[in-house]
Amino acid sequence: MTRFILTLGVILLAGAPAAAQQIAVRSGEHETFSRLVFMLPPGTAWTTERVAGGYRLTTPGQETRFDLSRVFDLIPKTRILSVTPDVDARSVFIETPPSVHLESFPLAIGAAVIDIVDGPETTPPIAVTPPAQSFRPRPNRGYLDLYWSKPAPQAPAADPAPETAAAPPAPVVSPLALPDRRVSTAERDLVDQLGRAASQGLITMELPKSAPKDEAAPGASADPEQAAPPEDSARTLALQSETVIDRDTAAAFARHQLSESGHSCPPDQDFDILSWQTDKPAHEQLTDARRDLIGEFDRPRPEAVLNLARVYVAFGFGAEAKATLRSFGISPEEAGPLPILADIIEGNPHAMADTLSGLTACDGKVALWAVLAQDPPPRKEDVNFGAVLRAYSALPPNIRGLVGPALSTRLIDMGAPDVAATVRSMLARAPKTDRRALAEIDARIDLSAGRKEEAARLLDGLALSASPAAAEALSTAIETKLSLGVAIPATDVDNAGALGRQLRGSETGARLIRAEVLGLGSTARFDEAFRTLSNWDAPQFDALKQSTQSDLADQLGKVPDDALFIETFFRHRDKIPAAQLEARVQVALADRLSATGFWQSARDILSAETRRSPPGRLALARAALAGRDAAAAYSYLGDLPGDEAAKLRGEAMSMLGRHSTAEGEFAEAGQTEAQLDEAWRAGNWTLVAQQGSETQKRFVELFAPETAPPDDPQNVVPLGPLSAAQQLISQSQSEREAFAKLMEELKAR
Template sequence: MTRLIFAFGLFLLAALPVAAQQIEVRSGEHDNFSRLVFMLPPGTAWTTERVDGGYRLTTPGRESRFDLSKVFDLIPKTRVLAVTPDVDARSVFIETPPSVHLESFPLPIGAAVVDLVDGAEPEKPTPVAPVTQSFRPAPNRGYLDLYWSKPETTPAPEPEPPTTAAAAASEKPVQVASPLSLPDARVQAAERDLVDELGRAASQGLITMELPKHAPEKPAAVQPDKPAETSSAEAAPEDGSSLPLQSETVIDRDTAATFARHQLSDSGHSCPPDEEFDVLSWQTDKPVVEQLTEARKDLVGEFDRPRPEAVIHLAQVYIAHGFGLEAKDALRSFDIAPEEAGFLPMMAEIVDGLPSHASDNDLIGLTACDGKVALWSVLASPETPRKEDVNFGAVLRAYSALPPNIRALVGPSLSAKLIEMGAPDVASTVRSMLARAPKADQQALEEIDAQIELDAGRKDEATRLLDGLAQSDTPEAAEALVKSIEVKLSQGLAIPAADVDNAGALGLQMRGSESGARLIRAEVLGMGSTGRFDEAFRALANWDAPQFDDIKRKTLNDLAALLGKVPTDDIFIENVFRHREQLDANVLDEAVQITLADRLSNTGFAQSARDILTPETRRSPEGRLALARAALVGRDAAAAYSYLTDLPGEEASQLRGEAMSMIGNHRTAEGEFAQAGQSQAQIEEAWRAGNWNFVAKEGSETQKRFVELFAPETKPPTDPRDVVPLGPLAEAQQLITQSQSEREAFAKLMQELKTP
């Protein structure tokens, strides 16, 4: 009886319908052919056939979803023009040019290999031997084996002359599997008793069973003159000696289900299944109030104990409608354990636009997964992921599967992250998906448009969009106002007083939050952009938010940078010394310290310039240059030269030249200016050093003429034999002419020296 029950159970298992499964399609390029590998499960039947414009691969007994996102990652569109799934979910169309033909063969792991080979199609294709069905888990042959495997050929037996009966039988379709025939009525009676016993055990909860909704499809017949290219699990001996049954152990079944659900990302992290992020399935067509009312029912079970599955469902409904805070409160109020809540708390923070924290973020590192988790991992990453670590196809698929309201909530932040990682084209695709929603959120679209315009460098158009969003009565208005002020500050523009006042009012209203801190920052910098430094420094002094000290320090640094750029020295000096206590050098960046120090040096406050530089900045190359500039303003050439010792660069050489010239060492100064590429300064130092040969060669025309008259040693020596003695009158006339030329040269030189 036990054997009979087991055999009938195996028969029921074999009759269960095959569920649709996603089939990965990989590719590889070779010298004379392009290869496509369809990762079919072991035992899957498949065929190929020639159709108009290319070929079709079909899986007759299985509904499959073909993942074609990576087909053209490694091959060009030369032999394979396009690969598209057909509408029946059982076949895929491969578009090819007429100059190639198809060759295919199965792999031992069950995959179907399709090669598009250069040249015309052979007249008679070689039949492909079917793959023997195996019910053991297929070994992992690796990735590269798919592209360099060769077709397994089986030597064909010698043909025998067909007999008359065989020739007649060859004209009929060959039956692949024989139908099950029952020997006698006793077997039918035993089968009825077995079904009754199984039903009674199932009603008592001892066993569970699933009956097929439809009869299993009969295997297609194979024509003898057209051998099918198939890897068939349905093929069976023609004599009916075996039944079309399939057996599977519980360990094999559970292990396969585990690996199908939890794949691994490129970084080695386990990829969660899609149902944990299927936000669309958490909604219904009913009004939101009714959905929430139904989800709140039966939250507490016997003995007033929370029912975790009901609470989790309520949190999912909250998230599906954009109520992230309510979802977290529900999970926390009913003490749902973190392992039961899963990713719901992080998803609730994302839909509410809250910042992510790396310490409790389980979604980090899953951006490369080929599932819906890739989208939420990108959104949850506190730092912008690297472009090469993101599966953009999975991100876009997951985004398109979101409900329209959630699409509008996460679209702007997703677009911003995509632009930051260098994928503005993907951000434009996100914008298009959001625009195609039945009720597109216009504010979200304009926010994404502003991000795209900023990335393209069109700041005027971006500020126009941001200003419009800032005037709207939407939650995005405050963020748009902050971005608008930041963009205008980056352009060196003065912020309108209305925007400054609006930022201050919103910052006061939202104090205690990060958005409020950013609004106060915008207010402070906006006042600084119009010279209202007293009000700006007063607002900084009244800023009491220890949790946002980083934003406060950055605001002080940027305000000091604005102070260093004011065009009037009087305003600069007045505000620097008035707010000297708040301008803590330890808070300012090195570049801002040097800007203020140079501005103080140029206005004659050399000592104050040195004081505003921290010890770390003074030891840096840029800081040493700033100290040297301040020392030269203070006429301390020796100190300036000491700061510049062994410091490379043209600017250092120029400053050393100025220090040597101030000391009076013009010969050394000439060399330093030569290294700095300062030709005019080099000529001036050569003049002061008496290097007449260099002046005669590189100086101005006036200098050259003066050297020619007053420095005869620069002329080549004259042979005495070439000198013609002059008489008294000729010699006197020559002296008069020479004296006149010297006076003119001297007068021109003095005029040139007077000219600034």
């Protein structure tokens, strides 16, 4: 038996691959199903089977390596919960909920299409045999064909004709009568390992000149049913084999886990900052790390250089760590993630931070640094918060204080304030915790919860401290107070300007200049604010400068003093071009100019794009009405929906003397008083008698008697001359009183 296994292994050595083949896996989302496409080579056989928790796709005859890094880029984790490779490198496990089922079919190019479809399973998955390979060129249907094409419906096969005499099935004779199916599995694994060893050049064997004669296996039974193992027996033997190269590289591969997205997770030792410190004082550790940096022939020793850089990082000296790596010529491959960690500790962006992209779901220490490195922050559902918190709690106290505020800010930005509060608690429990770092985290949490007053109070305290976060706290405090409508104290404005010029060229410096400009505007010091804005020369922060310019113009539009607004606006008109202002700011300035009588300037402050928008059209209509151009106002409004548009159309129609139409527009806008005024002007005495004031109703009753119901002729008593004269005198007196009250009411408006 052993001789046969070795001989069979040698025969198959030529066909054994040297390394597992990389198989790309793509995905697509549809309304009723999610699709996976395994880009198998033409002629590859594959099977699918239902297993506990989902399905398994297997390529029985070929060892493969599936690239699962892009599976969830285009599909959510609803029908497909996860896709993970099995340990035998021949199959993939697809985890699914019980409410879906699998449908599969092959493509002409050899790829396997797996659809996870809504609804319970009706038929079990079956094995798929690859079609016979043809040498005729196939049409290129494009990339989308993999995701949106479905197999052509096949006509049902005709029922076979009934056989008169069923022929007995031909007996299937196996070349080997094995007593247990586990032996077949063991033989297959042994052949694979022999092939791997041969491809690595570790063994060489000579084929025998003649094949051994077939011999019945001792103890083998001729009855296949007796040879089959019992149903409850194990399917595999406790057999494992490996080559020397596999054994030496197993540790390296074992350290690299895979995230849910298929990315390889680096080992924890590359991010274990706590292990880079000892109990010795800092100066002794640095002294020890500097020894033996230079080896034989005055060449740097990479191991010693990397150790010194790690010690620098462990004590929070990120700039020194990067300078050490750069000075001794350590390549990025040798440095690994050390430069990224150094930049994160220093609060600086790193050019290679994207190398940690996709690792936020790892179950190791890298998850923490991947969250800190990504800009913008990752999605909440892509982060392993348990791993992040474990890695943060394992940091040295000094590093915990350095990265804690930045980590809490990112957690809040991605919608996880509860996790940020946990980070704050971990930082508070650390010995010798910097209370200023706790205050910074508390302020961020208060801001996320809408407690702006408490956050502003904490930020004011941080701004007066000597911590590295003081400048950032000052700009955030001013922004918070501005959102509350509070005037910024002159001392805060002056400090922001001084720090902004000191940090010129940095993002923090640019935000401080913005805080200075808007702080000046909050106290109506617009001349100084516009002068500071004109002197702001930072091309790399043009977007921030334009936003500041728009916000300053918005502050100007809210000044209650009309004289100050008009004077300041026209003095600095050239510094606030319409194209650089937000649309809402343009509309606000236009309305303010229209209200003060400068309706032509109101039109000029609106850009061409804003004029085409509904708010811009309303602003143009208001400017036209201010200029007594009712026809133009009505043309701007057209059939624009909304109460405001109907109200402006009513004003335009009233100005044109079309009071009946204006009455209808005001009714649509819900303007009851304006509707009654137009009904009065249009002579709609019925509406006035129903909804007018008591004075108006009395006036209509006296001067428009047709609105009152006629008296019954039978109840009318003829009056004599004296009674008729007395009635005329009383009626005249009532009409004079009603007219006088109406005039008083109109004057009071």
